[in-house]
Amino acid sequence: MTVHKALTVAGSDSGGGAGIQADLKTFQELGVYGMSVLTALTAQNTQGVHGVFPVPPEFIAQQMDAVLSDIGTDAVKTGMLFNSIIIETVAKKLKEYNVRNYVLDPVMVAKGGAPLLVTEAVAAVKEHLLPLATVVTPNLPEAKVLTGMEKIETKEEMKEAAKLLHDWGAQHVVIKGGHGTDDIVTDLLYDGREFVELSAERFHTQHTHGTGCTFAAAIAAGLASGKNVREAVKQAKVFITAAISHPLGIGHGHGPTNHWAYRREGSNDV
Numbered sequence: 001m002t003v004h005k006a007l008t009v010a011g012s013d014s015g016g017g018a019g020i021q022a023d024l025k026t027f028q029e030l031g032v033y034g035m036s037v038l039t040a041l042t043a044q045n046t047q048g049v050h051g052v053f054p055v056p057p058e059f060i061a062q063q064m065d066a067v068l069s070d071i072g073t074d075a076v077k078t079g080m081l082f083n084s085i086i087i088e089t090v091a092k093k094l095k096e097y098n099v100r101n102y103v104l105d106p107v108m109v110a111k112g113g114a115p116l117l118v119t120e121a122v123a124a125v126k127e128h129l130l131p132l133a134t135v136v137t138p139n140l141p142e143a144k145v146l147t148g149m150e151k152i153e154t155k156e157e158m159k160e161a162a163k164l165l166h167d168w169g170a171q172h173v174v175i176k177g178g179h180g181t182d183d184i185v186t187d188l189l190y191d192g193r194e195f196v197e198l199s200a201e202r203f204h205t206q207h208t209h210g211t212g213c214t215f216a217a218a219i220a221a222g223l224a225s226g227k228n229v230r231e232a233v234k235q236a237k238v239f240i241t242a243a244i245s246h247p248l249g250i251g252h253g254h255g256p257t258n259h260w261a262y263r264r265e266g267s268n269d270v
């Protein structure tokens with residue numbers, strides 16, 4: 001039996017809806033062996049982030065060495081990286097172990113508004129991580145911060161942002177449309193040559209905690225299993241649409257998505 005493996009380098013969400021926990025659930029649901037390197041602990045629930053405890057960079061490097069020198073991986077996804085020293089540490093290890101299939105989710109702010117990346121670290125994301133990324137998956141506010149564009153609302157503006165991020169080194173760009181307002185939510189994939197739109201019904205629900213983490217983890221799982229980027233992104237869109245459309249309804253705030261919906265409830269066609 002071939003075991004496909006994926007590694008998430010991200011923060012812990014004690015509430016289980018985002019971060020490392022969302023990533024590992026997604027890997028498991030998509031039949032991929034999941035491994036994790038923790039960059040920060042958060043005391044977090046569906047109502048918000050109550051505390052952040054960053055892991056020392058030396059220990060992040062030690063975790064990456066432990067996993068990559070022995071087990072190895074078919075794909076890596078990064079999420080919350082918090083500051084520029086952590087970003088530089090992770091970039092160095094990705095290069096040292098010649099990681100292929102790297103999905104960069106440029107996490108900046110939690111749904112409740114808490115910062116998960118300090119402002120001064122945006123430059124480090126652009127300098128050290130974008131050039132290594134097989135796929136980068138910004139939401140609309142993250143794409144604005146990374147590109148410096150004044151606004152990204154229309155399809156044309158999404159395309160312009162995708163081109164800029166591709167020019168800066170990412171092989172593929174997915175601009176996620178979750179933060180828009182249309183009844184159809186459209187993500188835009190760009191491979192440097194053509195654009196592919198992935199659309200689905202927008203569900204009017206507050207249970208969208210961890211959607212970006214889950215989507216990026218599903219892309220990494222697809223790549224780890226040998227899918228090409230377009231196939232992996234399409235599968236991830238179906239996975240996240242199923243997860244959002246069958247909410248669990250737990251907690252008192254922005255509840256988690258349903259990581260087992262894709263397997264148990266069947267998938268919605270995109």
Ligand SMILES: Nc1ncnc2c1ncn2[C@@H]1O[C@H](COP(=O)(O)OP(=O)(O)OP(=O)(O)O)[C@@H](O)[C@H]1O
Binds near residue numbers: 140176200205213
């Ligand atoms: N209400 C919704 N209905 C349907 N799909 C959605 C909805 N919200 C987000 N999505 C989809 O979920 C995925 C993640 O998009 P989103 O823009 O929410 O990312 P994000 O802001 O990085 O997520 P988060 O920060 O919550 O982890 C995308 O494929 C997007 O189209």
Ligand SMILES: Cc1ncc(COP(=O)(O)O)c(N)n1
Binds near residue numbers: 210
């Ligand atoms: C550890 C961690 N990583 C990522 C997110 C982003 O998810 P969201 O924007 O849904 O809060 C989060 N809240 N916590």
